[in-house]
Amino acid sequence: MRVPFVDLIKQYHNIKSEIDQAIQDVLENAAFIGGPGVKAFEDSFAHMHKAKFCIGTSSGTDSIHLILWSLGLRPGHEVIVPVNTFIATAEAVSLTGAKPIFVDHDPQSFNIDISKIQDAINENTKAIIPVHLYGQPADMDSIMDIAKKHDLMVVEDCCQAHLAEYNHQKVGTFGRAGAFSFFCAKNLGAFGEGGAVVTNDEDLYNQMRQRHNHGTLQRYIHGLAGHNYRLEGIQAAVLNVKMKYIEKWTKLRHRNADFYRKFLANIPEINLPEEIPGAKHVYHLFVIRARNRDDLREYLEEREVSSGLHYPVPLHLQEAYSQLGYKQGDFPIAESYAEEILSLPMFPELTVEQIAYVSDIIREFYQK
Ligand SMILES: Cc1ncc(COP(=O)(O)O)c(C=O)c1O
Structure with missing residues:
Protein backbone atom coordinates (compact mmCIF):
# COMPACT_ATOMS: atom_id res chain seq x y z
CA MET A 1 0.00 0.00 0.00
CA ASP A 104 16.22 26.15 22.38
CA HIS A 105 12.89 24.32 22.40
CA ASP A 106 10.94 22.69 25.15
CA PRO A 107 11.38 18.87 25.20
CA GLN A 108 7.64 18.16 25.51
CA SER A 109 5.95 20.69 23.24
CA MET A 243 -12.42 27.69 4.07
CA LYS A 244 -15.74 25.82 4.05
CA TYR A 245 -13.91 22.58 4.77
CA ILE A 246 -11.14 23.63 7.13
CA GLU A 247 -13.03 22.77 10.34
CA LYS A 248 -13.97 19.34 9.01
CA TRP A 249 -10.41 18.72 7.84
CA THR A 250 -9.01 19.76 11.22
CA LYS A 251 -11.32 17.23 12.92
CA LEU A 252 -10.08 14.55 10.53
CA ARG A 253 -6.46 15.42 11.40
CA HIS A 254 -7.40 14.91 15.07
CA ARG A 255 -9.06 11.60 14.27
CA ASN A 256 -5.92 10.52 12.43
CA ALA A 257 -3.70 11.54 15.36
CA ASP A 258 -5.95 9.49 17.67
CA PHE A 259 -5.58 6.43 15.41
CA TYR A 260 -1.79 6.83 15.36
CA ARG A 261 -1.78 7.03 19.17
CA LYS A 262 -3.88 3.87 19.42
CA PHE A 263 -1.94 1.85 16.85
CA LEU A 264 1.50 3.03 18.03
CA ALA A 265 0.88 2.57 21.76
CA ASN A 266 3.48 0.73 23.84
CA ILE A 267 6.41 0.78 21.46
CA PRO A 268 9.25 1.68 23.85
CA GLU A 269 11.58 2.83 21.06
CA ILE A 270 9.32 5.73 20.05
CA ASN A 271 7.82 8.81 21.72
CA LEU A 272 4.48 10.14 20.50
CA PRO A 273 3.74 13.88 20.36
CA GLU A 274 2.34 15.34 23.58
CA GLU A 275 -0.60 17.72 23.72
CA ILE A 276 0.02 20.62 26.10
CA PRO A 277 -2.79 21.63 28.51
CA GLY A 278 -4.91 24.48 27.16
CA ALA A 279 -3.60 23.98 23.62
CA LYS A 280 -5.76 22.85 20.70
CA HIS A 281 -3.27 21.15 18.40
CA VAL A 282 -4.23 21.06 14.71
CA TYR A 283 -1.71 18.40 13.61
CA HIS A 284 -0.17 20.04 10.60
CA LEU A 285 2.51 17.44 11.29
CA PHE A 286 2.51 14.28 13.41
CA VAL A 287 6.09 14.15 14.67
CA ILE A 288 7.36 11.18 16.65
CA ARG A 289 10.81 10.62 18.14
CA ALA A 290 12.28 7.31 17.07
CA ARG A 291 15.34 5.26 17.97
CA ASN A 292 17.40 4.35 14.86
CA ARG A 293 15.39 6.98 13.02
CA ASP A 294 17.28 6.85 9.73
CA ASP A 295 16.98 3.04 9.45
CA LEU A 296 13.29 3.23 10.33
CA ARG A 297 12.77 5.91 7.68
CA GLU A 298 14.45 3.73 5.06
CA TYR A 299 12.39 0.71 6.14
CA LEU A 300 9.21 2.77 5.68
CA GLU A 301 10.37 4.12 2.32
CA GLU A 302 11.06 0.58 1.06
CA ARG A 303 7.42 -0.20 1.91
CA GLU A 304 6.15 2.86 0.02
CA VAL A 305 5.52 5.03 3.09
CA SER A 306 6.78 8.61 2.76
CA SER A 307 7.91 10.54 5.83
CA GLY A 308 9.57 13.88 6.57
CA LEU A 309 12.13 15.55 8.85
CA HIS A 310 11.11 18.84 10.46
CA TYR A 311 13.89 19.81 10.76
CA PRO A 312 17.09 17.85 10.17
CA VAL A 313 19.48 20.74 10.96
CA PRO A 314 18.59 23.34 13.64
CA LEU A 315 18.93 26.94 12.49
CA HIS A 316 22.05 27.76 14.52
CA LEU A 317 23.97 25.07 12.61
CA GLN A 318 22.81 26.18 9.16
CA GLU A 319 25.52 27.68 6.97
CA ALA A 320 23.10 30.53 6.21
CA TYR A 321 23.43 31.66 9.82
CA SER A 322 27.10 30.86 10.45
CA GLN A 323 27.85 34.60 10.80
CA LEU A 324 25.84 34.65 14.05
CA GLY A 325 28.65 32.70 15.72
CA TYR A 326 26.67 29.85 17.25
CA LYS A 327 28.30 26.44 17.58
CA GLN A 328 27.49 22.76 18.12
CA GLY A 329 26.38 22.26 21.72
CA ASP A 330 24.64 25.64 22.07
CA PHE A 331 21.13 24.16 21.84
CA PRO A 332 21.31 20.58 23.14
CA ILE A 333 17.59 19.76 22.91
CA ALA A 334 17.26 20.87 19.30
CA GLU A 335 20.50 19.11 18.39
CA SER A 336 19.59 15.78 19.96
CA TYR A 337 15.99 15.85 18.73
CA ALA A 338 17.15 16.56 15.17
CA GLU A 339 18.60 13.02 15.16
CA GLU A 340 15.35 11.41 16.33
CA ILE A 341 12.37 13.28 14.89
CA LEU A 342 10.27 11.69 12.16
CA SER A 343 7.13 13.21 10.64
CA LEU A 344 4.60 10.52 9.67
CA PRO A 345 2.04 10.95 6.87
CA MET A 346 -0.68 13.34 8.08
CA PHE A 347 -3.49 14.81 6.02
CA PRO A 348 -7.29 14.77 6.31
CA GLU A 349 -7.84 12.23 3.54
CA LEU A 350 -5.50 9.65 5.16
CA THR A 351 -7.49 6.44 5.77
CA VAL A 352 -7.54 4.31 8.91
CA GLU A 353 -6.15 1.44 6.79
CA GLN A 354 -3.18 3.59 5.77
CA ILE A 355 -2.54 4.61 9.40
CA ALA A 356 -2.73 0.97 10.49
CA TYR A 357 -0.32 -0.01 7.68
CA VAL A 358 2.23 2.67 8.68
CA SER A 359 1.92 1.72 12.35
CA ASP A 360 2.32 -2.01 11.66
CA ILE A 361 5.52 -1.36 9.73
CA ILE A 362 6.94 0.69 12.62
CA ARG A 363 6.08 -2.05 15.13
CA GLU A 364 7.52 -4.73 12.86
CA PHE A 365 10.75 -2.71 12.45
CA TYR A 366 11.42 -2.69 16.22
CA GLN A 367 10.39 -6.35 16.65
CA LYS A 368 12.89 -7.55 14.07
C1 LIG B 1 6.96 27.80 10.71
C2 LIG B 1 6.93 28.40 9.33
N1 LIG B 1 7.18 29.72 9.20
C3 LIG B 1 7.16 30.31 8.00
C4 LIG B 1 6.90 29.61 6.85
C5 LIG B 1 6.96 30.31 5.53
O1 LIG B 1 5.79 30.22 4.80
P1 LIG B 1 5.83 30.30 3.19
O2 LIG B 1 6.40 29.03 2.68
O3 LIG B 1 4.40 30.48 2.81
O4 LIG B 1 6.65 31.48 2.84
C6 LIG B 1 6.63 28.23 6.93
C7 LIG B 1 6.35 27.45 5.72
O5 LIG B 1 6.77 26.37 5.51
C8 LIG B 1 6.65 27.62 8.20
O6 LIG B 1 6.43 26.31 8.33
Whole structure:
Protein backbone atom coordinates (compact mmCIF):
# COMPACT_ATOMS: atom_id res chain seq x y z
CA MET A 1 0.00 0.00 0.00
CA ARG A 2 1.42 3.39 -0.98
CA VAL A 3 1.12 6.09 1.70
CA PRO A 4 2.14 9.56 0.54
CA PHE A 5 3.19 12.24 3.01
CA VAL A 6 0.30 14.46 1.86
CA ASP A 7 -2.21 13.87 -0.93
CA LEU A 8 -3.18 17.14 -2.59
CA ILE A 9 -4.58 15.37 -5.66
CA LYS A 10 -7.11 13.45 -3.54
CA GLN A 11 -8.11 16.68 -1.80
CA TYR A 12 -8.60 18.43 -5.16
CA HIS A 13 -10.76 15.61 -6.51
CA ASN A 14 -13.00 15.69 -3.41
CA ILE A 15 -13.91 19.36 -4.07
CA LYS A 16 -13.13 19.57 -7.80
CA SER A 17 -16.43 20.99 -9.08
CA GLU A 18 -16.42 23.85 -6.56
CA ILE A 19 -12.76 24.66 -7.15
CA ASP A 20 -13.07 24.54 -10.95
CA GLN A 21 -16.07 26.84 -10.84
CA ALA A 22 -14.31 29.31 -8.49
CA ILE A 23 -11.25 29.48 -10.76
CA GLN A 24 -13.46 29.79 -13.85
CA ASP A 25 -15.19 32.81 -12.23
CA VAL A 26 -11.82 34.52 -11.71
CA LEU A 27 -10.86 33.86 -15.35
CA GLU A 28 -14.19 35.12 -16.69
CA ASN A 29 -13.86 38.32 -14.66
CA ALA A 30 -10.08 38.74 -15.06
CA ALA A 31 -10.01 39.38 -11.28
CA PHE A 32 -6.40 38.30 -11.03
CA ILE A 33 -5.17 40.87 -8.50
CA GLY A 34 -7.35 42.10 -5.64
CA GLY A 35 -11.09 42.14 -6.37
CA PRO A 36 -14.09 40.69 -4.56
CA GLY A 37 -12.57 37.23 -3.99
CA VAL A 38 -9.59 38.63 -2.07
CA LYS A 39 -11.85 40.95 -0.05
CA ALA A 40 -14.25 38.09 0.76
CA PHE A 41 -11.35 35.94 1.87
CA GLU A 42 -9.88 38.65 4.11
CA ASP A 43 -13.28 39.26 5.71
CA SER A 44 -13.95 35.61 6.45
CA PHE A 45 -10.40 34.90 7.68
CA ALA A 46 -10.59 37.89 10.07
CA HIS A 47 -14.04 36.74 11.23
CA MET A 48 -12.81 33.19 11.81
CA HIS A 49 -10.12 34.62 14.12
CA LYS A 50 -12.39 37.15 15.81
CA ALA A 51 -9.74 39.62 14.64
CA LYS A 52 -10.48 43.13 13.45
CA PHE A 53 -8.26 43.03 10.37
CA CYS A 54 -6.80 40.59 7.86
CA ILE A 55 -4.67 41.22 4.76
CA GLY A 56 -4.11 38.51 2.18
CA THR A 57 -0.44 38.24 1.20
CA SER A 58 1.87 36.41 -1.16
CA SER A 59 3.35 33.93 1.38
CA GLY A 60 3.99 33.16 5.02
CA THR A 61 7.55 34.49 4.77
CA ASP A 62 6.25 37.75 3.31
CA SER A 63 3.59 37.93 6.04
CA ILE A 64 6.17 37.79 8.83
CA HIS A 65 8.40 40.28 7.02
CA LEU A 66 5.50 42.67 6.36
CA ILE A 67 4.63 42.67 10.08
CA LEU A 68 8.21 43.13 11.31
CA TRP A 69 8.99 45.85 8.78
CA SER A 70 5.78 47.70 9.63
CA LEU A 71 6.60 47.45 13.35
CA GLY A 72 9.87 49.28 12.64
CA LEU A 73 12.39 46.46 13.11
CA ARG A 74 15.76 47.51 11.69
CA PRO A 75 19.54 46.97 11.99
CA GLY A 76 20.69 47.07 15.60
CA HIS A 77 17.52 45.35 16.85
CA GLU A 78 17.36 41.75 18.04
CA VAL A 79 14.41 39.37 17.73
CA ILE A 80 14.02 36.11 19.66
CA VAL A 81 13.22 33.11 17.47
CA PRO A 82 12.99 29.41 18.38
CA VAL A 83 15.94 27.47 16.99
CA ASN A 84 13.65 24.66 15.83
CA THR A 85 11.53 26.17 13.07
CA PHE A 86 11.50 26.53 9.32
CA ILE A 87 14.21 29.00 8.28
CA ALA A 88 11.60 31.51 7.03
CA THR A 89 10.93 32.71 10.60
CA ALA A 90 14.54 33.83 10.97
CA GLU A 91 14.85 35.01 7.36
CA ALA A 92 12.00 37.48 7.86
CA VAL A 93 13.96 38.98 10.76
CA SER A 94 17.16 39.14 8.68
CA LEU A 95 15.30 40.88 5.84
CA THR A 96 14.58 43.83 8.16
CA GLY A 97 18.27 44.05 9.07
CA ALA A 98 17.56 42.96 12.65
CA LYS A 99 19.36 39.97 14.15
CA PRO A 100 17.64 36.68 15.01
CA ILE A 101 18.58 35.38 18.46
CA PHE A 102 17.89 31.68 18.85
CA VAL A 103 16.39 29.92 21.87
CA ASP A 104 16.22 26.15 22.38
CA HIS A 105 12.89 24.32 22.40
CA ASP A 106 10.94 22.69 25.15
CA PRO A 107 11.38 18.87 25.20
CA GLN A 108 7.64 18.16 25.51
CA SER A 109 5.95 20.69 23.24
CA PHE A 110 8.76 21.26 20.68
CA ASN A 111 7.91 24.98 21.02
CA ILE A 112 10.19 27.71 22.39
CA ASP A 113 11.47 26.91 25.91
CA ILE A 114 9.93 29.61 28.08
CA SER A 115 12.55 29.16 30.80
CA LYS A 116 15.33 30.09 28.34
CA ILE A 117 13.83 33.25 26.84
CA GLN A 118 14.92 35.53 29.69
CA ASP A 119 18.62 34.80 29.11
CA ALA A 120 18.35 35.86 25.47
CA ILE A 121 16.96 39.32 26.28
CA ASN A 122 19.17 42.42 26.33
CA GLU A 123 18.74 46.14 25.67
CA ASN A 124 18.60 45.54 21.87
CA THR A 125 15.79 42.98 22.05
CA LYS A 126 12.61 44.31 20.48
CA ALA A 127 10.40 41.31 19.77
CA ILE A 128 9.71 37.61 20.28
CA ILE A 129 8.36 35.39 17.51
CA PRO A 130 6.71 32.30 18.99
CA VAL A 131 6.16 29.64 16.33
CA HIS A 132 3.17 27.34 16.86
CA LEU A 133 5.20 24.45 15.55
CA TYR A 134 3.64 21.38 13.93
CA GLY A 135 0.20 22.90 14.74
CA GLN A 136 0.57 23.06 18.53
CA PRO A 137 0.22 26.52 20.14
CA ALA A 138 3.15 27.86 22.12
CA ASP A 139 2.57 28.75 25.78
CA MET A 140 1.13 32.20 25.02
CA ASP A 141 0.32 33.13 28.65
CA SER A 142 3.98 32.88 29.63
CA ILE A 143 5.22 34.53 26.43
CA MET A 144 2.86 37.50 26.84
CA ASP A 145 3.95 37.85 30.50
CA ILE A 146 7.64 37.94 29.54
CA ALA A 147 6.93 40.39 26.70
CA LYS A 148 5.02 42.70 29.03
CA LYS A 149 7.74 42.59 31.66
CA HIS A 150 10.46 43.53 29.14
CA ASP A 151 8.36 45.74 26.86
CA LEU A 152 8.78 43.48 23.83
CA MET A 153 6.51 43.07 20.82
CA VAL A 154 5.10 39.61 20.08
CA VAL A 155 4.57 38.47 16.49
CA GLU A 156 3.10 34.99 16.09
CA ASP A 157 4.27 32.64 13.36
CA CYS A 158 1.07 30.66 12.70
CA CYS A 159 2.25 29.22 9.39
CA GLN A 160 1.70 25.64 10.63
CA ALA A 161 -1.25 26.32 12.92
CA HIS A 162 -4.45 27.33 11.11
CA LEU A 163 -7.36 27.21 13.58
CA ALA A 164 -5.14 26.17 16.51
CA GLU A 165 -6.27 27.60 19.85
CA TYR A 166 -4.67 28.42 23.16
CA ASN A 167 -7.17 28.66 26.03
CA HIS A 168 -9.99 28.80 23.45
CA GLN A 169 -8.46 31.77 21.61
CA LYS A 170 -7.22 31.40 18.03
CA VAL A 171 -3.47 31.70 17.52
CA GLY A 172 -2.46 34.88 15.72
CA THR A 173 -4.55 37.10 18.01
CA PHE A 174 -2.35 37.21 21.12
CA GLY A 175 0.49 39.46 19.99
CA ARG A 176 0.66 42.53 17.76
CA ALA A 177 -0.10 40.38 14.70
CA GLY A 178 -0.12 36.80 13.42
CA ALA A 179 1.37 35.50 10.16
CA PHE A 180 -0.12 32.61 8.15
CA SER A 181 1.12 30.63 5.16
CA PHE A 182 -1.14 29.09 2.52
CA PHE A 183 1.68 27.18 0.84
CA CYS A 184 -0.11 24.35 -0.99
CA ALA A 185 0.60 21.63 1.61
CA LYS A 186 -0.49 23.62 4.69
CA ASN A 187 -3.70 22.79 6.60
CA LEU A 188 -5.28 25.57 4.53
CA GLY A 189 -3.39 25.60 1.27
CA ALA A 190 -3.69 27.67 -1.91
CA PHE A 191 -2.79 26.28 -5.34
CA GLY A 192 0.81 27.42 -4.99
CA GLU A 193 1.79 30.23 -2.65
CA GLY A 194 -0.21 32.57 -0.43
CA GLY A 195 -0.39 33.99 3.07
CA ALA A 196 -2.18 36.38 5.41
CA VAL A 197 -1.66 38.60 8.41
CA VAL A 198 -4.24 39.17 11.13
CA THR A 199 -4.18 41.95 13.72
CA ASN A 200 -6.38 43.95 16.07
CA ASP A 201 -4.04 46.95 15.94
CA GLU A 202 -5.49 49.60 13.60
CA ASP A 203 -2.28 51.64 13.18
CA LEU A 204 -0.28 48.54 12.36
CA TYR A 205 -3.01 47.40 9.97
CA ASN A 206 -2.92 50.73 8.11
CA GLN A 207 0.87 50.53 7.77
CA MET A 208 0.70 46.94 6.53
CA ARG A 209 -2.20 47.63 4.17
CA GLN A 210 -0.16 50.34 2.45
CA ARG A 211 3.16 48.54 2.46
CA HIS A 212 1.70 45.34 1.05
CA ASN A 213 0.88 47.17 -2.19
CA HIS A 214 3.93 49.42 -2.74
CA GLY A 215 2.76 51.97 -0.18
CA THR A 216 -0.01 52.96 -2.58
CA LEU A 217 -2.43 55.68 -1.43
CA GLN A 218 -4.07 56.02 -4.84
CA ARG A 219 -2.91 54.83 -8.25
CA TYR A 220 0.79 55.79 -8.65
CA ILE A 221 0.74 57.92 -5.50
CA HIS A 222 2.83 56.30 -2.75
CA GLY A 223 2.84 57.32 0.90
CA LEU A 224 5.45 54.76 1.97
CA ALA A 225 8.08 52.62 0.34
CA GLY A 226 6.50 49.17 0.36
CA HIS A 227 6.70 46.03 -1.71
CA ASN A 228 4.46 43.64 -3.61
CA TYR A 229 2.99 41.24 -1.03
CA ARG A 230 -0.41 40.83 -2.74
CA LEU A 231 -2.50 37.67 -2.64
CA GLU A 232 -3.61 36.64 -6.15
CA GLY A 233 -7.29 36.38 -7.11
CA ILE A 234 -7.03 32.72 -8.15
CA GLN A 235 -5.44 31.81 -4.81
CA ALA A 236 -8.16 33.69 -2.90
CA ALA A 237 -10.83 31.86 -4.92
CA VAL A 238 -9.30 28.50 -3.98
CA LEU A 239 -9.01 29.55 -0.33
CA ASN A 240 -12.65 30.72 -0.25
CA VAL A 241 -13.74 27.22 -1.25
CA LYS A 242 -11.35 25.47 1.15
CA MET A 243 -12.42 27.69 4.07
CA LYS A 244 -15.74 25.82 4.05
CA TYR A 245 -13.91 22.58 4.77
CA ILE A 246 -11.14 23.63 7.13
CA GLU A 247 -13.03 22.77 10.34
CA LYS A 248 -13.97 19.34 9.01
CA TRP A 249 -10.41 18.72 7.84
CA THR A 250 -9.01 19.76 11.22
CA LYS A 251 -11.32 17.23 12.92
CA LEU A 252 -10.08 14.55 10.53
CA ARG A 253 -6.46 15.42 11.40
CA HIS A 254 -7.40 14.91 15.07
CA ARG A 255 -9.06 11.60 14.27
CA ASN A 256 -5.92 10.52 12.43
CA ALA A 257 -3.70 11.54 15.36
CA ASP A 258 -5.95 9.49 17.67
CA PHE A 259 -5.58 6.43 15.41
CA TYR A 260 -1.79 6.83 15.36
CA ARG A 261 -1.78 7.03 19.17
CA LYS A 262 -3.88 3.87 19.42
CA PHE A 263 -1.94 1.85 16.85
CA LEU A 264 1.50 3.03 18.03
CA ALA A 265 0.88 2.57 21.76
CA ASN A 266 3.48 0.73 23.84
CA ILE A 267 6.41 0.78 21.46
CA PRO A 268 9.25 1.68 23.85
CA GLU A 269 11.58 2.83 21.06
CA ILE A 270 9.32 5.73 20.05
CA ASN A 271 7.82 8.81 21.72
CA LEU A 272 4.48 10.14 20.50
CA PRO A 273 3.74 13.88 20.36
CA GLU A 274 2.34 15.34 23.58
CA GLU A 275 -0.60 17.72 23.72
CA ILE A 276 0.02 20.62 26.10
CA PRO A 277 -2.79 21.63 28.51
CA GLY A 278 -4.91 24.48 27.16
CA ALA A 279 -3.60 23.98 23.62
CA LYS A 280 -5.76 22.85 20.70
CA HIS A 281 -3.27 21.15 18.40
CA VAL A 282 -4.23 21.06 14.71
CA TYR A 283 -1.71 18.40 13.61
CA HIS A 284 -0.17 20.04 10.60
CA LEU A 285 2.51 17.44 11.29
CA PHE A 286 2.51 14.28 13.41
CA VAL A 287 6.09 14.15 14.67
CA ILE A 288 7.36 11.18 16.65
CA ARG A 289 10.81 10.62 18.14
CA ALA A 290 12.28 7.31 17.07
CA ARG A 291 15.34 5.26 17.97
CA ASN A 292 17.40 4.35 14.86
CA ARG A 293 15.39 6.98 13.02
CA ASP A 294 17.28 6.85 9.73
CA ASP A 295 16.98 3.04 9.45
CA LEU A 296 13.29 3.23 10.33
CA ARG A 297 12.77 5.91 7.68
CA GLU A 298 14.45 3.73 5.06
CA TYR A 299 12.39 0.71 6.14
CA LEU A 300 9.21 2.77 5.68
CA GLU A 301 10.37 4.12 2.32
CA GLU A 302 11.06 0.58 1.06
CA ARG A 303 7.42 -0.20 1.91
CA GLU A 304 6.15 2.86 0.02
CA VAL A 305 5.52 5.03 3.09
CA SER A 306 6.78 8.61 2.76
CA SER A 307 7.91 10.54 5.83
CA GLY A 308 9.57 13.88 6.57
CA LEU A 309 12.13 15.55 8.85
CA HIS A 310 11.11 18.84 10.46
CA TYR A 311 13.89 19.81 10.76
CA PRO A 312 17.09 17.85 10.17
CA VAL A 313 19.48 20.74 10.96
CA PRO A 314 18.59 23.34 13.64
CA LEU A 315 18.93 26.94 12.49
CA HIS A 316 22.05 27.76 14.52
CA LEU A 317 23.97 25.07 12.61
CA GLN A 318 22.81 26.18 9.16
CA GLU A 319 25.52 27.68 6.97
CA ALA A 320 23.10 30.53 6.21
CA TYR A 321 23.43 31.66 9.82
CA SER A 322 27.10 30.86 10.45
CA GLN A 323 27.85 34.60 10.80
CA LEU A 324 25.84 34.65 14.05
CA GLY A 325 28.65 32.70 15.72
CA TYR A 326 26.67 29.85 17.25
CA LYS A 327 28.30 26.44 17.58
CA GLN A 328 27.49 22.76 18.12
CA GLY A 329 26.38 22.26 21.72
CA ASP A 330 24.64 25.64 22.07
CA PHE A 331 21.13 24.16 21.84
CA PRO A 332 21.31 20.58 23.14
CA ILE A 333 17.59 19.76 22.91
CA ALA A 334 17.26 20.87 19.30
CA GLU A 335 20.50 19.11 18.39
CA SER A 336 19.59 15.78 19.96
CA TYR A 337 15.99 15.85 18.73
CA ALA A 338 17.15 16.56 15.17
CA GLU A 339 18.60 13.02 15.16
CA GLU A 340 15.35 11.41 16.33
CA ILE A 341 12.37 13.28 14.89
CA LEU A 342 10.27 11.69 12.16
CA SER A 343 7.13 13.21 10.64
CA LEU A 344 4.60 10.52 9.67
CA PRO A 345 2.04 10.95 6.87
CA MET A 346 -0.68 13.34 8.08
CA PHE A 347 -3.49 14.81 6.02
CA PRO A 348 -7.29 14.77 6.31
CA GLU A 349 -7.84 12.23 3.54
CA LEU A 350 -5.50 9.65 5.16
CA THR A 351 -7.49 6.44 5.77
CA VAL A 352 -7.54 4.31 8.91
CA GLU A 353 -6.15 1.44 6.79
CA GLN A 354 -3.18 3.59 5.77
CA ILE A 355 -2.54 4.61 9.40
CA ALA A 356 -2.73 0.97 10.49
CA TYR A 357 -0.32 -0.01 7.68
CA VAL A 358 2.23 2.67 8.68
CA SER A 359 1.92 1.72 12.35
CA ASP A 360 2.32 -2.01 11.66
CA ILE A 361 5.52 -1.36 9.73
CA ILE A 362 6.94 0.69 12.62
CA ARG A 363 6.08 -2.05 15.13
CA GLU A 364 7.52 -4.73 12.86
CA PHE A 365 10.75 -2.71 12.45
CA TYR A 366 11.42 -2.69 16.22
CA GLN A 367 10.39 -6.35 16.65
CA LYS A 368 12.89 -7.55 14.07
C1 LIG B 1 6.96 27.80 10.71
C2 LIG B 1 6.93 28.40 9.33
N1 LIG B 1 7.18 29.72 9.20
C3 LIG B 1 7.16 30.31 8.00
C4 LIG B 1 6.90 29.61 6.85
C5 LIG B 1 6.96 30.31 5.53
O1 LIG B 1 5.79 30.22 4.80
P1 LIG B 1 5.83 30.30 3.19
O2 LIG B 1 6.40 29.03 2.68
O3 LIG B 1 4.40 30.48 2.81
O4 LIG B 1 6.65 31.48 2.84
C6 LIG B 1 6.63 28.23 6.93
C7 LIG B 1 6.35 27.45 5.72
O5 LIG B 1 6.77 26.37 5.51
C8 LIG B 1 6.65 27.62 8.20
O6 LIG B 1 6.43 26.31 8.33
